[in-house]
Amino acid sequence: MQTRLLLIRKTKLWFVRLQLHRVFKPFAGAMDQLLHLTRLSEWVHANRKLPYNDFPHPRWDYGKRLEFYAHLNAHAIGEGPITYLEFGVAQGHSFKWWVANQKASGSRFHGFDTFTGLPEDWGVFKAGAMSTGSKLPDVTDDRATFHAGLFQDTLPGFLTTFQRSGKLLVQMDADLYTSTLYVLTSIAPILRKGDIIMFDEFFVPTHEFKAFREFTASYRINLRPIAAANNYYFTAFVVE
Numbered sequence: 001m002q003t004r005l006l007l008i009r010k011t012k013l014w015f016v017r018l019q020l021h022r023v024f025k026p027f028a029g030a031m032d033q034l035l036h037l038t039r040l041s042e043w044v045h046a047n048r049k050l051p052y053n054d055f056p057h058p059r060w061d062y063g064k065r066l067e068f069y070a071h072l073n074a075h076a077i078g079e080g081p082i083t084y085l086e087f088g089v090a091q092g093h094s095f096k097w098w099v100a101n102q103k104a105s106g107s108r109f110h111g112f113d114t115f116t117g118l119p120e121d122w123g124v125f126k127a128g129a130m131s132t133g134s135k136l137p138d139v140t141d142d143r144a145t146f147h148a149g150l151f152q153d154t155l156p157g158f159l160t161t162f163q164r165s166g167k168l169l170v171q172m173d174a175d176l177y178t179s180t181l182y183v184l185t186s187i188a189p190i191l192r193k194g195d196i197i198m199f200d201e202f203f204v205p206t207h208e209f210k211a212f213r214e215f216t217a218s219y220r221i222n223l224r225p226i227a228a229a230n231n232y233y234f235t236a237f238v239v240e
Contacts (some may be wrong), residue, residue: 036205039213044232051075052227061230065200068229069097072236076196076226081106081166087151087183088173088200089113090130092137098169099141106165109144111137112154112183119150122175122207151179155186162190172208173200180211188219195239197223202235 015021024031048055052071054064081104086095089111099109117131136146147154151174170187174180180199201208216223223237 033206036210040203040205040209043209043213047225050225050228052229054229055231057231060233062233064229065094065234066097068227068234068236069094069101071227072196072198073101076236076238077102077167077169080104081108082169083107083164083166084109084169084171085187086111086171086173087113087179088171088175089115089137089146090173091132092139094171094173094200095137095144096139098171099139099144104166105143107143108165109141110158111144111146112151112158113146113148114150115146115148118176120176120178123204125175151183151186155183159186159190164190168192168195170195170197171200172197175201175204175207177207177211180208181215184211184215185219188215188221191221191239193239196226196236197239198234198236201233202228203230203232 044055052068052075082102084095084098084102084107086098086109089095090113092111095109095111102109115132115134115136117128118125120127122129134148136148139146147158168191172180172183174183184197199208199212202212203209212223215221222240224240225235226238227236228234
């Protein structure tokens, strides 16, 4: 054991002294992608037997999102009011669906977004992509509230006065690893057994999946998958 520890320490020391980061840096992104894709593949094949799952399906279709929501609404949400939090609202297609399909007067809907686009690059999308020009979605339901700005600026204040109404339903559509991890760690104290978290881009290895994996490992919160669609792009979990 001591010999092995000594070898590891010497390897790290010489790596830094020789500035080997200059050699490996051009390949670091690809290696990171491969590492998390390996972990994602392993996770998928360990979680294929879900009550609702279309994997593997040859056609990618974001239209499946509404069928996915309908399944959860019918089989996982239950009766009574809900508190709906959506992170990454954009034009509000998902937000509007839940407002229209959850009729309880006691339900509350909160949408968080900059409404000025992504705060940083995400894959082929550059910072500022998906902007609505600061225009909020056209939702007139008085149960709905939008919180415009970076999550880091809007979420802390919201949580200080947070009051739930029934089950908590969280829609994670922040896309970015940084944004997703920030939200998950911030809402951890308000999560209760039976709450549901949905991911809209779960199948992206180095972003939502990576954030999910690190969050559950660090906080020891058990999120059990209950539904997936569009080849795991849309994946829902229940808090246990």
